[in-house]
Amino acid sequence: MLGKxxxxxxDTAFMRMTLRNVLVKNGYEVAxxxxxxxQAIEKYMETKPDLVTMDITMPNMDGLTAIKKIxxxxxxxxxVVVSAMGQKALVIEALNSGAKDFIVKPFQPDRIxxxxxxxxx
Amino acid sequence: MEEYKDLFLAEAHxxxxxxxxxxxxxxxxxxxxxxxxxxxxxxxSLKGMSGxxxxxxxxxxxxxxxxxxxxxxxxxxxxNTNLANLLFETVDLVQLMxxxxxxxxxxxxxxxxxxxxxxxxxxxxAAVKDSPPPEQAIEAGxxxxxxxxxxxxxxxxxxxxxxxxxxxxxxxxNVWLREGSLLKSVxxxxxxxxxxxxxxxxxxxxxxxxxxxxxxxxxxxILLLGKQGLxxxxxxxxxxxxxxxxxxxxxxxxxxxxxxVASMASKASASGGAQGGSGKGGAGVARAQAAKKTMNVTxxxxxxxxxxxxxxxxxxxxxxxxxxxxxxxxxxxxxxQLQNEMLETSHEQLERITTDLQGAVMTLRMVPIKQVFDxxxxxxxxxxxxxxxxxxxxxxxxxxxxxxxxxxxxxxxLVHLLRNAVDHGIEPEEERKRKGKDPxxxxxxxAHHEGSHVVVSVEDDGSGIDPDKIKEKAIERKLISREExxxxxxxxxxxxxxxxxxSTSAKVxxxxxxxxxxxxxxxxxxxxxxxxxxxxxxxxxxxxxxxxPLTLAIIRTLMVRAGEEIYAIPIEAIRxxxxxxxxxxxxxxxxxxxxxxEEVLPLNCLRESLGMGTFKEQEVYPVVVVQAGDRKVGFxxxxxxxxxxxxxxxxxxxxxxxxxxAGATVLGDGTVTLILDIAGLLEDRRFNVGKESVNH
Amino acid sequence: xxxxxxxxxxxQMVVFRLESEEFAVDINQVKEVLKMSRVTPxxxxxxxxxxxxxxxxxxxxxxxLRKRFELPEGKRAEQTRIIIVEIQDSNVGxxxxxxxxxxxxxxxxxxxxxxxxAGTRTDLIRGxxxxxxxxxxxxxxxxxxxxxxxxxxxxxVLDEPLHK
Numbered sequence: 001m002l003g004k005x006x007x008x009x010x011d012t013a014f015m016r017m018t019l020r021n022v023l024v025k026n027g028y029e030v031a032x033x034x035x036x037x038x039q040a041i042e043k044y045m046e047t048k049p050d051l052v053t054m055d056i057t058m059p060n061m062d063g064l065t066a067i068k069k070i071x072x073x074x075x076x077x078x079x080v081v082v083s084a085m086g087q088k089a090l091v092i093e094a095l096n097s098g099a100k101d102f103i104v105k106p107f108q109p110d111r112i113x114x115x116x117x118x119x120x121x
Numbered sequence: 122m123e124e125y126k127d128l129f130l131a132e133a134h135x136x137x138x139x140x141x142x143x144x145x146x147x148x149x150x151x152x153x154x155x156x157x158x159x160x161x162x163x164x165x166s167l168k169g170m171s172g173x174x175x176x177x178x179x180x181x182x183x184x185x186x187x188x189x190x191x192x193x194x195x196x197x198x199x200x201n202t203n204l205a206n207l208l209f210e211t212v213d214l215v216q217l218m219x220x221x222x223x224x225x226x227x228x229x230x231x232x233x234x235x236x237x238x239x240x241x242x243x244x245x246x247a248a249v250k251d252s253p254p255p256e257q258a259i260e261a262g263x264x265x266x267x268x269x270x271x272x273x274x275x276x277x278x279x280x281x282x283x284x285x286x287x288x289x290x291x292x293x294x295n296v297w298l299r300e301g302s303l304l305k306s307v308x309x310x311x312x313x314x315x316x317x318x319x320x321x322x323x324x325x326x327x328x329x330x331x332x333x334x335x336x337x338x339x340x341x342x343i344l345l346l347g348k349q350g351l352x353x354x355x356x357x358x359x360x361x362x363x364x365x366x367x368x369x370x371x372x373x374x375x376x377x378x379x380x381x382v383a384s385m386a387s388k389a390s391a392s393g394g395a396q397g398g399s400g401k402g403g404a405g406v407a408r409a410q411a412a413k414k415t416m417n418v419t420x421x422x423x424x425x426x427x428x429x430x431x432x433x434x435x436x437x438x439x440x441x442x443x444x445x446x447x448x449x450x451x452x453x454x455x456x457x458q459l460q461n462e463m464l465e466t467s468h469e470q471l472e473r474i475t476t477d478l479q480g481a482v483m484t485l486r487m488v489p490i491k492q493v494f495d496x497x498x499x500x501x502x503x504x505x506x507x508x509x510x511x512x513x514x515x516x517x518x519x520x521x522x523x524x525x526x527x528x529x530x531x532x533x534x535l536v537h538l539l540r541n542a543v544d545h546g547i548e549p550e551e552e553r554k555r556k557g558k559d560p561x562x563x564x565x566x567x568a569h570h571e572g573s574h575v576v577v578s579v580e581d582d583g584s585g586i587d588p589d590k591i592k593e594k595a596i597e598r599k600l601i602s603r604e605e606x607x608x609x610x611x612x613x614x615x616x617x618x619x620x621x622x623x624s625t626s627a628k629v630x631x632x633x634x635x636x637x638x639x640x641x642x643x644x645x646x647x648x649x650x651x652x653x654x655x656x657x658x659x660x661x662x663x664x665x666x667x668x669x670p671l672t673l674a675i676i677r678t679l680m681v682r683a684g685e686e687i688y689a690i691p692i693e694a695i696r697x698x699x700x701x702x703x704x705x706x707x708x709x710x711x712x713x714x715x716x717x718x719e720e721v722l723p724l725n726c727l728r729e730s731l732g733m734g735t736f737k738e739q740e741v742y743p744v745v746v747v748q749a750g751d752r753k754v755g756f757x758x759x760x761x762x763x764x765x766x767x768x769x770x771x772x773x774x775x776x777x778x779x780x781x782x783a784g785a786t787v788l789g790d791g792t793v794t795l796i797l798d799i800a801g802l803l804e805d806r807r808f809n810v811g812k813e814s815v816n817h
Numbered sequence: 818x819x820x821x822x823x824x825x826x827x828x829q830m831v832v833f834r835l836e837s838e839e840f841a842v843d844i845n846q847v848k849e850v851l852k853m854s855r856v857t858p859x860x861x862x863x864x865x866x867x868x869x870x871x872x873x874x875x876x877x878x879x880x881x882l883r884k885r886f887e888l889p890e891g892k893r894a895e896q897t898r899i900i901i902v903e904i905q906d907s908n909v910g911x912x913x914x915x916x917x918x919x920x921x922x923x924x925x926x927x928x929x930x931x932x933x934x935a936g937t938r939t940d941l942i943r944g945x946x947x948x949x950x951x952x953x954x955x956x957x958x959x960x961x962x963x964x965x966x967x968x969x970x971x972x973x974v975l976d977e978p979l980h981k
Contacts, residue, residue: 083304091307101311101364104303111299115364686858731860770876772869773907775962779862785869785876793857793871 004120005031007049009040009066010082011058015105019053019082022109028116037061041069044077051120052079054099056090064094071098078119126222129174131429133219136163138495140212144205145498151199160208161190167215178225178232179218185239186211192243207242209499211235265326265342266293266372277323281346281374290347291323291374296360297340297367305335311363312343319356320347338428339367344374432525435485442475442482449475483524487671490568490577491519493532497539497566504543511550511561512543518568523575523671527651531577531669534642538579538665539564541639546583546663556660558582573671573693580664586657588614598622612751615655619643652750652800676769678786678796680762681745683727684734687794689767689786690745694799696753698761699744706742715744715755722746727756730802731781749800769796780804826924830946832953833900833913836888840913841920841946841953846902850916853897867912872901879910880961904958911961920953922946927955 006028010016016033023030031049034040036058044052052070056063063081070077081094081102091102100119103112140163143156150156164187171179186208193200200208214235218228273281281291296312298305309332316322323344327337347356353371360369449471456468494516505512547553547562554560565580588611595601595617601609617623618639646653646667657663670676670693678689679698705715706724713724724744728734736757744755767786772779783798830841831850856868856879865884869876879899883891896915901908927944941960946953 085303088304088307091304092310095307095311095314102304102307103364108301111365118362118364121362733858733860772876773878773909775904775907775909776859776862776866776869776878779859781861782859785857787871787876792855793869793876795857795859795869 003027003029004051005029005047005049006116007031007034007040007043007047007052009034009037009053009058009063010055011035015055015082018107019112022107022112023116025109026113037063037066037069040066041073044070045073050078051116052077053082053103053116054079054094055082056084056087056094064090064097067094067097067099080115080119126174129170130219133167133170133215136167137212137216137219139163141209141499142495144200144208144212145502147200148202148205148502151201154194157190157194157200161187161194164190176218176222176225178228179215182211182215182218182232182235185236185243186215189239189243204242207238211239265295266344266374269293269324269326269342269344272324281323284346287349289320289349290351291320292345292347292351292353292356293342293372293374294345294356294360295340295342295370295372297369299365299367300339302339302365305337306333308363308365309333309341312360312366315356315359315363316343316345318359319351320345322346430485435525439482439486442479445475446479483671484522486525487522488525488528489519490521490523490528490531490575492528493535494519494566494568496532497535500536501539501543501564504540505547508543509549510543510547512547513561513563514539514566515563516566521568521570521575523669527575527669527671530645531667534645534667535566535577535579537639537642539566542579542581542583542663546581546585548584552584570671571668573677575669575671577667577669578664580662582662585659585661585663586615586618586655587659591615591617595620595623612655615657616750618655619653654750676767676796678765678767679745680765680794681727681743681756681758682760682762683731683758686733687762687788688727688731689765689794689796690747690756690799691783691796692764694747694749696746696748699746699755701742701744701755701757703738703740703742717746717755722753722755724755724757727758730756747799747803749803752803754803767794767796828922828924828927830920830922830953830955831900831916832918832920833898833916835882835886835914836891839917839951839953840882841922841955842900842902842958844919846904846958848901848903848908851899851901851910853893853899853912870899870910872908872910875908877901877908877910878962879912881912883912883914885961902958904962909958909962920948922948922953 004027006023008016008019008023008030010019010033020030020033031047032043034043038061040052040054040063041061054063054067067079067081070079075098077098079099081091081099082105083091083094083102084105095102101115103115140160143160143163146153146156147160164183168180168183168187171177171183189208214228214231218225218232221228284291294316296309298308302308313322323346325332325344326342331337332341345356347353353373357369357371360366453468453472456464497516498514501512501514542564543562547564548556548558550560553562563582565578567580568575568577570576591614592601592606592609595614596603596606600617600620600622606614619642620640623640643653646669651667651669654666654668655663656666677692679692679695681688681690699717701715701724706713707715714721715724716722726736727745729736742757743759743761744757745761746753746755767788769784770786772782772785781798781802783796783801785793785795788794829844831844831847832839832841834840854870856870858868859866859878865881867879867881867884870879883889891914894914898913898916899910900913900916901910903909926948927946929944930942941957943955943957946955
């Protein structure tokens with residue numbers, strides 16, 4: 001995992017901070033933070049991260065659209081959906097659009113680490 | 122392993138109970154082969170579980186048991202009392218060891234002796250018939266696979282056959298999620314997607330729909346028809362690449378074997394006579410994994426539609442709801458003061474929802490009374506053998522549910538009542554014959570709901586209770602005077618058996634004469650806010666009727682004011698409320714009474730009764746008519762304040778046991794109100810409870 | 818000034834007043850001090866049990882200490898307090914005339930109760946503490962609700978040679 005770059009996408013600063021802490025603690029490097037889908041695409045192209053975490057519900061451009069656009073540009077992009085409980089249909093759509101796996105809020109650090117680890121390897 | 126211990130205990134208990142039930146059935150009907158098979162499977166599962174847990178002694182013992190049962194299945198010896206006794210003893214020993222897991226080693230001698238006994242029976246059995254090696258055990262681990270196999274329709278079977286012909290192999294894929302996984306349906310969807318890359322999903326267990334609705338615990342099994350050249354290891358790796366997948370077990374689908382196992386199992390459970398085919402292929406599954414699988418699969422089976430929750434968590438929830446109800450009352454009172462219409466409307470909703478919530482939470486604590494009843498057939502059997510009497514126990518209503526706490530505490534009183542019925546109720550056979558009764562006595566143990574109560578009764582067709590003998594004994598024991606005895610009605614005399622210091626038993630037997638009297642039964646029932654009633658006909662039999670509340674923590678009460686204090690009277694004790702005018706009150710030597718529907722009703726002033734004041738003349742007296750057992754009195758109060766649901770708070774240990782006070786509750790305004798214990802109040806001898814002598 | 822080696826055993830005491838006497842209880846046993854509030858009387862209980870109160874949802878007994886020590890009944894006043902103490906894992910309220918202060922007391926300043934008293938009725942009294950010219954009766958609360966014996970305080974105090 002050491003040095004793998006992750007782009008964090010979430011509209012709430014708190015969630016970004018939580019994720020960042022977990023990632024840094026586990027040897028990841030945070031390539032950048034995006035507050036919505038548009039920023040995510042922009043930063044993805046800019047930083048070419050090894051992995052993206054993608055919130056679903058965000059202003060300007062939602063996660064689903066962003067996943068599709070990123071996969072369009074880079075079919076090998078590794079995206080992990082960040083979902084809240086009860087977003088079953090949306091998560092399935094995200095997976096069908098090319099997301100590799102998902103994690104569920106509220107975060108449990110070991111589950112995040114496991115999911116990201118499995119997707120990267 | 123430690124973390125599996127609770128699960129082990131729970132399941133082991135179920136298996137032992139299951140074996141006991143089977144044994145009782147077998148004694149009645151020695152030809153019930155399906156019961157033998159069931160016992161055999163239970164022993165087999167226990168063996169596997171204890172092996173996994175490293176409980177070697179239990180494993181050894183259950184192994185011998187399994188072997189004997191297996192021989193019995195194929196042999197000729199019917200299960201007779203001797204054999205049943207041996208098997209009961211074995212079950213008892215296993216139970217004992219399970220209850221004492223921390224000192225298992227101390228049982229090694231017992232186990233050795235028992236093993237020896239079991240082996241001797243096996244040798245006998247072998248001598249009776251030199252039977253060929255028995256059918257190998259049905260692998261309990263293949264339950265889910267069996268289920269899937271049995272559910273296959275003709276079309277699917279054909280498809281699998283054709284595929285096998287083309288060299289495409291099929292697999293059972295058993296997938297386990299990590300404990301606590303969220304959005305399990307999406308996880309299983311991801312698994313499905315991976316599966317579809319490797320072949321075609323034929324069937325799943327639980328069914329697809331249930332998986333999508335997350336109606337499974339942690340694992341599900343898929344029958345996958347693999348693509349040509351499918352590599353199971355690669356499939357496994359790919360599934361394991363999904364987050365939160367704990368474990369993947371892939372077993373090849375063997376059509377012949379599966380078919381045989383499935384048909385054998387369905388025959389065994391349907392007709393019971395099935396000895397199955399040669400089933401040689403069934404023995405192959407790795408033994409080492411079997412034990413663990415046994416536990417997992419049985420867990421899977423029991424939790425399909427249910428979740429095990431720690432009782433402590435449930436209790437916390439119940440307490441919280443109790444607090445919520447208290448706070449609701451407080452909020453409602455504030456709302457009334459503000460007189461805001463909108464607020465009141467939402468309060469009504471709040472009230473409705475919290476009431477529903479309370480109801481729902483209370484039902485979570487409800488368990489069937491079967492949990493207690495289950496141990497009685499065995500107990501009555503042993504007692505009747507010991508006493509040399511024929512006794513038949515008929516149980517009904519065991520599905521009746523009531524609060525867990527009550528179920529837990531009602532066991533001992535019932536044991537006592539049943540022992541009494543066998544020991545003192547049912548007459549010896551000779552005597553029964555002389556009386557022209559069926560030599561086999563019958564005890565009915567029954568439970569049913571009655572409003573917010575559960576009624577549990579123990580009825581025997583024995584000799585009944587002789588009120589005159591009871592009176593004699595009571596005089597002898599100085600419980601009553603001869604005069605009192607003379608004035609006493611039969612029913613009241615019979616109730617004397619419930620008094621402490623009373624025992625009707627002439628001889629002290631091993632079972633019922635342990636110095637525990639009926640008073641203990643009465644006290645424990647009353648501690649549960651219950652009552653006990655006795656009906657007895659001399660020569661015909663006795664019936665003990667226990668009336669218990671469904672739940673404990675929250676009760677409906679009538680609030681009354683007496684002097685400056687407010688008291689809560691449990692609704693269950695109240696028969697009616699009256700308004701009595703002074704001229705209706707008559708005074709006889711025992712105190713004030715009124716005539717209510719041609720019955721004399723003694724009146725007490727609540728304030729006086731509690732020692733909190735004296736009787737005062739009023740224009741009209743509000744009266745609460747209460748009853749406990751067969752005693753009925755009216756309490757004069759100063760004001761009836763309406764019904765309210767209250768959460769019972771126990772009193773501190775320093776002050777509990779105050780006669781007449783069942784507990785306390787906190788009212789909406791935070792003040793403490795005492796909940797009266799009517800049964801306790803009416804027991805006070807100084808009290809005007811209207812002896813039967815009042816009746817003319 | 819107390820020498821350090823002697824100061825090892827020093828206890829903090831909550832001091833309260835009943836009638837004209839001062840009492841002390843170990844602060845570790847005191848959970849809180851409440852203003853006098855409505856107490857629900859408990860019928861048919863010991864005469865010194867004033868009743869029960871609601872302490873955050875818990876129903877706890879309250880003892881009238883004057884009655885417990887057979888002192889003349891006092892009037893509830895502005896200074897009347899309920900001291901909540903923990904006895905054998907249960908909370909109990911004690912009604913006292915007033916709570917005056919928290920004191921540090923070296924354990925050597927607490928002497929056993931006078932011999933004559935000690936022989937007969939010491940369950941409730943741990944000893945007598947002397948602070949300057951004040952005299953504190955140090956209570957042993959463990960038995961306050963359970964022992965049946967009657968404590969006549971004036972005996973304890975009057976026989977105390979230090980009493981002035």
